[in-house]
Amino acid sequence: MTLPSPPMSLLAELTHRCPLACPYCSNPLELERKTAELDTADWRSVLEQAAELGVLQVHFSGGEPMARPDMVELVSVARRLNLYSNLITSGVLLDEPKLEALDRAGLDHIQLSFQDVTEAGAERIGGLRSAQARKIEAARLIRASGIPMTLNFVVHRENIARIPEMFTLARELGAGRVEIAHTQYYGWGLKNRDALLPSREQLEESTRAVEAERAKGDLSIDYVTPDYHADRPKPCMGGWGQRFVNVTPSGRVLPCHAAETIPDVAFPNVRDASLSEIWNCSPLFNMFRGTNWMPEPCRSCERKEKDWGGCRCQALALTGNAANADPVCSLSPFHDIVEGVATGLSEKPELLYRRF
Amino acid sequence: MTEAPHTVTEETVLSFARGYRLQHDRVRDLWIVQAPEKAFVIEGAAPHILRLLDGKRSVGDIIQQLALEFSAPREVIAKDVLALLSELTEKNVLHT
Ligand code: SF4
Numbered sequence: 001m002t003l004p005s006p007p008m009s010l011l012a013e014l015t016h017r018c019p020l021a022c023p024y025c026s027n028p029l030e031l032e033r034k035t036a037e038l039d040t041a042d043w044r045s046v047l048e049q050a051a052e053l054g055v056l057q058v059h060f061s062g063g064e065p066m067a068r069p070d071m072v073e074l075v076s077v078a079r080r081l082n083l084y085s086n087l088i089t090s091g092v093l094l095d096e097p098k099l100e101a102l103d104r105a106g107l108d109h110i111q112l113s114f115q116d117v118t119e120a121g122a123e124r125i126g127g128l129r130s131a132q133a134r135k136i137e138a139a140r141l142i143r144a145s146g147i148p149m150t151l152n153f154v155v156h157r158e159n160i161a162r163i164p165e166m167f168t169l170a171r172e173l174g175a176g177r178v179e180i181a182h183t184q185y186y187g188w189g190l191k192n193r194d195a196l197l198p199s200r201e202q203l204e205e206s207t208r209a210v211e212a213e214r215a216k217g218d219l220s221i222d223y224v225t226p227d228y229h230a231d232r233p234k235p236c237m238g239g240w241g242q243r244f245v246n247v248t249p250s251g252r253v254l255p256c257h258a259a260e261t262i263p264d265v266a267f268p269n270v271r272d273a274s275l276s277e278i279w280n281c282s283p284l285f286n287m288f289r290g291t292n293w294m295p296e297p298c299r300s301c302e303r304k305e306k307d308w309g310g311c312r313c314q315a316l317a318l319t320g321n322a323a324n325a326d327p328v329c330s331l332s333p334f335h336d337i338v339e340g341v342a343t344g345l346s347e348k349p350e351l352l353y354r355r356f
Numbered sequence: 357m358t359e360a361p362h363t364v365t366e367e368t369v370l371s372f373a374r375g376y377r378l379q380h381d382r383v384r385d386l387w388i389v390q391a392p393e394k395a396f397v398i399e400g401a402a403p404h405i406l407r408l409l410d411g412k413r414s415v416g417d418i419i420q421q422l423a424l425e426f427s428a429p430r431e432v433i434a435k436d437v438l439a440l441l442s443e444l445t446e447k448n449v450l451h452t
């Protein structure tokens with residue numbers, strides 16, 4: 001048997017703690033507590049094993065990774081291992097000394113998230129007063145440090161009309177890249193789906209707005225489209241167990257950050273096994289790897305090695321079976337579920353904030 | 357951020373922009389350029405060209421050195437080097 005090809009990226013979810021409470025957060029509903037978190041030595045070992053296995057880039061995320069006092073140390077470990085380090089942060093815990101320390105440790109890139117362009121919009125989503133001012137200050141500091149910065153905006157029904165202003169803000173703040181990401185409906189996002197999902201008209205308008213910015217050519221733009229108005233799924237995580245490995249705050253190793261919803265399978269943990277054993281041999285990682293597990297319509301579909309049947313967690317959440325084709329696919333017998341949600345946006349429920 | 361596009365000539369001195377770097381991927385035995393949110397594989401002559409970028413050598417020096425190393429006609433090397441370096445400069449992977 002040949003070993004699966006090694007992962008390219010590690011998503012290191014250092015903590016689920018976060019000063020914000022975004023209702024679209026893709027963290028699981030069952031958030032992990034501080035007492036359960038891996039310690040610095042554990043993470044150091046995870047980074048070493050990841051580099052050994054073939055990981056090239058590490059994305060430090062959370063929660064809010066800056067809530068960890070060892071962030072700088074982990075960046076220097078990554079740097080020493082020649083891993084490209086990316087800090088995914090809300091920016092509200094960044095200040096000048098911390099940023100300088102991160103810079104000195106060799107941080108390669110920062111992805112700074114904004115909830116909105118207006119203070120009111122940002123507070124309504126993040127639930128933290130004065131967060132917007134702190135983020136703008138963080139962006140200024142990052143810009144001054146010279147660390148390359150991507151501004152990330154998660155868009156949904158409430159802020160989607162302000163995409164042009166998001167680009168204006170990015171230019172003002174000197175970001176080289178902008179990511180406009182439609183909410184992905186996992187974890188808290190799924191729980192709030194009916195309050196967040198934009199209408200088809202709103203989606204089309206947002207795509208036009210992004211295209212108009214792209215045409216200007218001065219910014220590098222990533223655009224993550226929503227699944228619910230599509231008829232072919234995205235290649236979730238580049239295929240199960242093919243490119244990404246995700247480690248949760250307590251050390252569980254997952255093929256994607258929503259995989260903890262999959263029933264009847266053991267979740268391997270870096271406390272019990274090596275990363276390479278887990279990547280190569282664990283039942284969880286082999287469960288949906290490649291194409292042999294696929295039922296119809298994927299099994300005989302010519303796109304099966306392009307989208308890998310879409311997202312397992314979405315199939316599970318919407319059809320009750322993770323092995324089904326992603327119901328976003330119009331060839332799926334369950335596609336009507338997605339269409340029903342996408343067209344049946346009637347009453348708008350209250351937002352439910354992410355809480356422990 | 358909106359720097360005017362540079363024309364790369366033999367006099368230009370280039371280096372990687374912050375956030376980008378050349379790296380040998382030991383596990384896969386490939387050369388890659390690390391970039392924000394992705395790593396891209398580079399093949400053929402590209403790694404040989406890019407490993408000579410040090411912010412000191414001019415493009416002309418690089419062409420000269422490769423012509424020697426590969427005992428190839430200078431014009432042929434120059435064409436490949438200028439094409440690659442112009443493309444990467446346009447994409448802001450390299451800068452002066
Ligand atoms: S989405 Fe919001 S709540 Fe979730 S980790 Fe990011 S900033 Fe915190």
Ligand code: SF4
Pocket residue numbers: 232233297298299301302303304305307308309310325326329330331332
């Ligand atoms: S049938 Fe399966 S493989 Fe084919 S497009 Fe749909 S989800 Fe992808």
